Amino acid sequence: MDESIYLDEARDPLIIAEGWMKDGKDVAIATVVETWGSAPRPAGSHLVIDVEGNFHGSVSGGCVEGAVVTDAIDVIGSGKPRMLEFGVADETAWQVGLSCGGRIKVYVERLG
Amino acid sequence: MDPYVLKTLNEERRARRAAVLVTDLGDGRDRIVREGDRVAGELGAAIASAFRTGISRSVEAEGRTFFLNAHLPRPRLVVIGAVHISQALAPMARIAGYPVEIIDPRTAFATPERFHGVALHAEWPEDVLKRQPLDSYTALAAVTHDPKIDDFALKAALDARCFYVGALGSRKTHAKRVERLLALGASADQIARIHAPIGLDIGAASPAEIAVAVLAQTIHAFRSRGLESKGAVA
Numbered sequence: 001m002d003e004s005i006y007l008d009e010a011r012d013p014l015i016i017a018e019g020w021m022k023d024g025k026d027v028a029i030a031t032v033v034e035t036w037g038s039a040p041r042p043a044g045s046h047l048v049i050d051v052e053g054n055f056h057g058s059v060s061g062g063c064v065e066g067a068v069v070t071d072a073i074d075v076i077g078s079g080k081p082r083m084l085e086f087g088v089a090d091e092t093a094w095q096v097g098l099s100c101g102g103r104i105k106v107y108v109e110r111l112g
Numbered sequence: 113m114d115p116y117v118l119k120t121l122n123e124e125r126r127a128r129r130a131a132v133l134v135t136d137l138g139d140g141r142d143r144i145v146r147e148g149d150r151v152a153g154e155l156g157a158a159i160a161s162a163f164r165t166g167i168s169r170s171v172e173a174e175g176r177t178f179f180l181n182a183h184l185p186r187p188r189l190v191v192i193g194a195v196h197i198s199q200a201l202a203p204m205a206r207i208a209g210y211p212v213e214i215i216d217p218r219t220a221f222a223t224p225e226r227f228h229g230v231a232l233h234a235e236w237p238e239d240v241l242k243r244q245p246l247d248s249y250t251a252l253a254a255v256t257h258d259p260k261i262d263d264f265a266l267k268a269a270l271d272a273r274c275f276y277v278g279a280l281g282s283r284k285t286h287a288k289r290v291e292r293l294l295a296l297g298a299s300a301d302q303i304a305r306i307h308a309p310i311g312l313d314i315g316a317a318s319p320a321e322i323a324v325a326v327l328a329q330t331i332h333a334f335r336s337r338g339l340e341s342k343g344a345v346a
Binding site: 021 | 113114115118119121122125126128135137140167168169170179181182185186187188211249
């Protein structure tokens with residue numbers, strides 16, 4: 001159980017994204033905005049991605065992060081936000097694997 | 113996300129102040145709403161609910177879809193007094209999601225053997241609270257019965273607008289306490305916020321039962337905070 005009442009600055013995705021921005025990196029922020037069923041991470045969870053594909057945080061239990069990173073790099077290039085959906089009903093998502101049976105919607109946007 | 117919005121959001125989070133990030137999922141525009149800011153209409157009601165529950169979710173309002181990301185500081189409970197009640201309260205509160213810190217300068221009470229795995233300060237509240245100030249996401253329960261130990265912490269909790277302030281003692285004990293707090297400069301309105309006798313009235317008899325009553329009252333205060341003082345949020 002996490003006992004700390006203070007932010008874990010070394011692991012907090014939004015703090016890391018701000019740090020990357022200060023370093024002049026292009027950054028995308030992915031956020032779980034809807035969940036159905038047994039989604040592994042609740043709405044509001046973040047994955048932050050830089051243009052080289054480095055990432056911190058999570059939007060699932062590691063099942064779909066790879067796919068989100070690929071989309072995030074496109075979003076950094078275009079500046080246009082994207083809504084991604086993953087779930088067992090979706091064939092692509094099945095391939096990348098939300099094997100827990102849940103469904104999630106992930107909003108991916110560029111920082112700035 | 114707007115870089116300035118991210119910077120501001122992180123500042124609020126570092127300072128343990130609540131904020132809701134509102135993102136319009138149609139056009140991607142975002143803004144920060146702080147606790148107590150007035151937002152009208154359906155969106156305002158949804159934001160108020162996000163502050164109360166801490167739950168982030170998508171909402172339909174004014175014909176648009178918004179994502180409300182609730183960033184609430186982790187609540188904590190500071191207990192003045194390393195007594196029998198605190199021994200039961202600390203593990204219960206931790207399980208409920210309220211990490212506990214116990215302060216008691218009496219070294220015979222504040223021993224690690226009696227409080228295994230609990231953040232414990234065998235010091236005066238004056239010294240601990242100077243290093244780790246109270247804030248509005250902290251609850252304070254004063255349970256020593258000793259004015260020398262409890263009073264300073266109670267006054268500090270009122271000044272810091274702790275979301276819950278409770279003090280152990282009978283009505284008679286509390287009446288004397290009120291006199292002392294007035295002398296320390298607390299206002300009558302502030303003093304009215306103190307829950308005394310402490311705990312929800314569940315007929316608690318044993319120290320562990322009193323701990324349940326205190327924890328229940330803390331949770332109630334947290335989930336209803338802002339509702340009494342600010343009135344209904346539009």
